[in-house]
Amino acid sequence: MDIKDIIKPENLVYKNTELMTDNTLSYCPGCGHGTAHNVLMGVIEEMGIVEDTIGVAPVGCSVLAYEFMDIDMQQAAHGRAPAVATAIARTWPDKYVFTYQGDGDLAAIGTAETIHACNRGENIVIIFVNNGIYGMTGGQMAPTTLPNMPSSTSPYGRDTATTGFPLKITELVANLPGVYSASRHAVHTHKHVRKAKKAIEKAFKDTRLKKGLSIIEIVSNCNSGWKMQPRQSNTWMEENMFPYYELGDIKVNGKLVNKQ
Amino acid sequence: MAELKLMKGNEALAEAAIRAGVDAYFGYPITPQTEIIEYLMMEQPEKRTGMVVLQAESEVAAINMVYGAAGTGKRVFTSSSSPGISLKQEGISYMAGAEIPAVVVNVVRGGPGLGTIQPSQADYFQSVKGGGHGDYKLYVLAPASVQEMADFVEDAFDIAFKYMAPVLILSDGLIGQMMEKVYLKEQKPRWTDEEIYKMHNDWATFGRKNGRERNIITSLDLKSEKMEKRVHRLYKKYAQMEEEDLRYETIQCEDAEYIIVAYGSSARIAQKTVDLARAKGIKVGLLRPITLFPFPKKQLMELTKQVKGILSVELNTGQMVEDVRLAVEHKVPVEHFGRTGGIIHTPEEILEALQQKLIKG
Numbered sequence: 042m043d044i045k046d047i048i049k050p051e052n053l054v055y056k057n058t059e060l061m062t063d064n065t066l067s068y069c070p071g072c073g074h075g076t077a078h079n080v081l082m083g084v085i086e087e088m089g090i091v092e093d094t095i096g097v098a099p100v101g102c103s104v105l106a107y108e109f110m111d112i113d114m115q116q117a118a119h120g121r122a123p124a125v126a127t128a129i130a131r132t133w134p135d136k137y138v139f140t141y142q143g144d145g146d147l148a149a150i151g152t153a154e155t156i157h158a159c160n161r162g163e164n165i166v167i168i169f170v171n172n173g174i175y176g177m178t179g180g181q182m183a184p185t186t187l188p189n190m191p192s193s194t195s196p197y198g199r200d201t202a203t204t205g206f207p208l209k210i211t212e213l214v215a216n217l218p219g220v221y222s223a224s225r226h227a228v229h230t231h232k233h234v235r236k237a238k239k240a241i242e243k244a245f246k247d248t249r250l251k252k253g254l255s256i257i258e259i260v261s262n263c264n265s266g267w268k269m270q271p272r273q274s275n276t277w278m279e280e281n282m283f284p285y286y287e288l289g290d291i292k293v294n295g296k297l298v299n300k301q
Numbered sequence: 302m303a304e305l306k307l308m309k310g311n312e313a314l315a316e317a318a319i320r321a322g323v324d325a326y327f328g329y330p331i332t333p334q335t336e337i338i339e340y341l342m343m344e345q346p347e348k349r350t351g352m353v354v355l356q357a358e359s360e361v362a363a364i365n366m367v368y369g370a371a372g373t374g375k376r377v378f379t380s381s382s383s384p385g386i387s388l389k390q391e392g393i394s395y396m397a398g399a400e401i402p403a404v405v406v407n408v409v410r411g412g413p414g415l416g417t418i419q420p421s422q423a424d425y426f427q428s429v430k431g432g433g434h435g436d437y438k439l440y441v442l443a444p445a446s447v448q449e450m451a452d453f454v455e456d457a458f459d460i461a462f463k464y465m466a467p468v469l470i471l472s473d474g475l476i477g478q479m480m481e482k483v484y485l486k487e488q489k490p491r492w493t494d495e496e497i498y499k500m501h502n503d504w505a506t507f508g509r510k511n512g513r514e515r516n517i518i519t520s521l522d523l524k525s526e527k528m529e530k531r532v533h534r535l536y537k538k539y540a541q542m543e544e545e546d547l548r549y550e551t552i553q554c555e556d557a558e559y560i561i562v563a564y565g566s567s568a569r570i571a572q573k574t575v576d577l578a579r580a581k582g583i584k585v586g587l588l589r590p591i592t593l594f595p596f597p598k599k600q601l602m603e604l605t606k607q608v609k610g611i612l613s614v615e616l617n618t619g620q621m622v623e624d625v626r627l628a629v630e631h632k633v634p635v636e637h638f639g640r641t642g643g644i645i646h647t648p649e650e651i652l653e654a655l656q657q658k659l660i661k662g
C-alpha cells in the first residue's frame with residue numbers, strides 16, 4: 042500500500058492547504074513553524090485572497106518560508122520585515138500584506154521597525170513566532186528567553202541581572218494606538234490551531250478595513266534549540282512559556298483587555 | 302507643463318522625481334539633502350500624481366521600504382547623505398543580490414564619522430567598490446549641475462529597470478545646495494496597476510495573479526552552485542553596463558597635453574582651471590566621468606597617447622586616482638589633488654597643483 046491509498050478521499054480527515062507547496066519543510070521534525078505556516082496559508086486559501094496577498098519572510102529558521110508558501114513573497118533583511126511590508130502596503134493599499142517573523146528578528150534586531158510600523162498603524166498583519174530562542178543560528182539567547190533558561194550564549198541560564206527580563210513585545214506594542222488587535226496563541230494542538238486561525242482571519246479582514254496593524258503572536262517550540270524531544274518540548278512550553286507568555290487577547294478592536 | 306525654474310539641486314531632483322511619475326519616496330532627514338524630503342512633503346505629490354512619500358524611522362528602515370515597494374514593480378527611491386548611506390548598505394547589497402530595480406541618492410558630506418555637513422567626495426570608494434557586503438557593483442551617476450540632478454532621476458530609473466539593479470546617484474553638498482536654472486520636463490503619468498501587472502508579471506510580487514507561479518524576491522541561495530550562478534549573472538550585467546551605458550564628457554581634450562579627471566562639483570571647478578591654464582598657454586583638458594561605474598577606462602588609455610600627465614581632482618585625499626592609475630597602466634604620470642574636510646578647492650589651487658605635480662616636477 043502506498044501513501045496515495047492511505048489518503049484516499051474517504052480516509053482524509055485533514056487536508057493540507059493548497060497554498061502549501063510540495064517542497065519538503067526545512068524545519069526540524071516536531072517544530073511548530075510548519076504548523077504555523079499551514080494555518081496561515083489555510084486562512085489565505087479560505088478567504089480566497091491569494092491574488093492580492095504579499096508575504097514577507099524574515100531571517101531566522103523561517104527564512105525559506107517562500108519555499109513552502111505558494112504565494113508571492115519577499116525575503117527581508119534580518120529584522121526589517123515590518124519596513125518592507127510598510128512600503129508594500131503603502132504602495133498597494135488594496136492588497137493584503139503580512140510579515141512572518143521570529144522573536145530574534147522582531148524583538149531584537151528589528152525592534153525599531155516593529156515599533157514604528159505599529160505606531161504608524163500600518164495596515165499589515167504581523168505573524169510573530171516566539172520560541173524564546175534564536176533557532177536558526179543554533180540556539181542563542183533571545184530577548185524572549187525565559188529567566189534561567191539555558192541557551193548557547195547563556196549556558197548557565199539567562200541571568201536577568203545582567204541580561205534583563207524576557208521582553209513581552211506584543212504587550213508593549215499593544216499600547217500603541219496604531220495597533221488595532223494583539224493576541225497570543227499556540228499551534229501545538231487542534232484546539233489552539235482553531236483559535237489562532239480565527240485570529241489570523243480577523244486580522245486580515247481588519248487590515249482590509251484599514252483598521253491598522255494586527256499582531257498575532259504564536260508561542261512555539263524549538264525542540265532543537267531547547268535540546269528536547271518534540272513532545273517534551275511542547276510540555277515544557279505549556280509549563281514554562283505559557284505562564285510567562287499568557288495566551289489570549291491582549292488588545293481587541295483598539296481596546297486593551299483588562300487582565301485582572 | 303515643461304518649465305524653466307531657479308532651484309536648489311536637491312529640490313530639482315525631488316521635483317523631477319514627481320514629474321517622472323515615480324511611485325514612492327522613503328527617507329530620513331540628514332544635512333545636506335533634507336530639502337529632498339521637505340520639498341516632497343510640501344508638494345504633496347500624493348495629490349499631484351498619487352506618489353507616496355513617507356518619513357521613515359531611520360535610513361535602515363527607509364532602504365528596506367524601498368526594497369519592499371520596488372520588489373512589487375513600483376518605481377521607488379530614497380536619498381540620504383554619507384552617514385545615512387553607510388546605514389543603508391546592507392539593504393543596497395540585498396537589492397543588488399535580489400535584483401531589485403531602485404534608485405538611491407547620496408548627497409555626500411565630509412567624513413569619516415559624523416564628519417562635517419560641508420560638501421565632499423569622500424564616498425567614492427564606498428560607491429564604486431561595492432559599499433555593502435558581497436560581490437556586487439552599483440551603476441553610479443555623478444551629476445555636476447542642478448540640471449543633471451533633475452535629469453539623472455529618470456536616467457537612473459531607466460538603467461535600474463534595464464538591468465534589474467539598484468542605481469546610485471552620487472551627488473555632493475555643493476551640487477545639492479546650489480541654485481541654478483533648471484529645465485523641468487512635463488509631467489509623466491505613473492504606471493497603472495494594470496501596466497505593472499503586465500510589464501513585471503515574471504518577477505514582481507504584487508500577488509499571485511491569474512494562475513501564474515508565485516514570484517519570490519530573495520538574495521538567498523543556500524546551494525553554492527546556484528549562488529555562484531547568481532553572482533555570475535550579476536557580473537554579466539556589470540560587463541554589459543560597461544559596454545552599453547558608460548557616460549563621460551570631454552572638454553578641450555583634443556589638443557591637451559595635460560588632463561584633469563574630475564566628476565561632480567570638482568568637475569565644475571576644474572572647468573574653470575582649464576580656462577585659466579589655457580590663458581597661460583598650458584594646454585589642459587578635462588575628462589569628466591558622468592558614470593563612475595562604468596568608468597571611462599578605455600578613453601583614459603586612449604588619452605595617454607597624447608598627454609604628458611593626468612591630475613585626478615577630487616574632494617578627498619585620493620580615491621578615484623586609484624582607478625585612473627589602473628586605467629592608464631602607468632603609461633603616464635598620474636597625480637592627485639584635492640581638499641577635504643568640507644573645504645572646496647579653487648580653480649587657481651588646482652592649476653597650481655597641476656604645475657607643481659606634473660609640469661615643474
Ligand SMILES: Cc1ncc(C[n+]2csc(CCOP(=O)(O)OP(=O)(O)O)c2C)c(N)n1
Nearest residue numbers: 100101102119143144145146174175176177
Ligand atoms: C544582520 C544579521 N545579523 C545576524 C544574522 C544571523 N541570524 C540569522 S537568524 C538569527 C536569529 C533568528 O532568530 P529568530 O528570529 O528568533 O528566529 P527562529 O530561527 O528562532 O525562528 C540570527 C541572529 C543575520 N542573518 N543578519
Ligand code: SF4
Nearest residue numbers: 069072102176263264
Ligand atoms: S531550530 Fe528550532 S525553530 Fe528552527 S526548525 Fe529547528 S526546532 Fe524549529
Ligand SMILES: [Mg+2]
Nearest residue numbers: 143144174176
Ligand atoms: Mg526564535
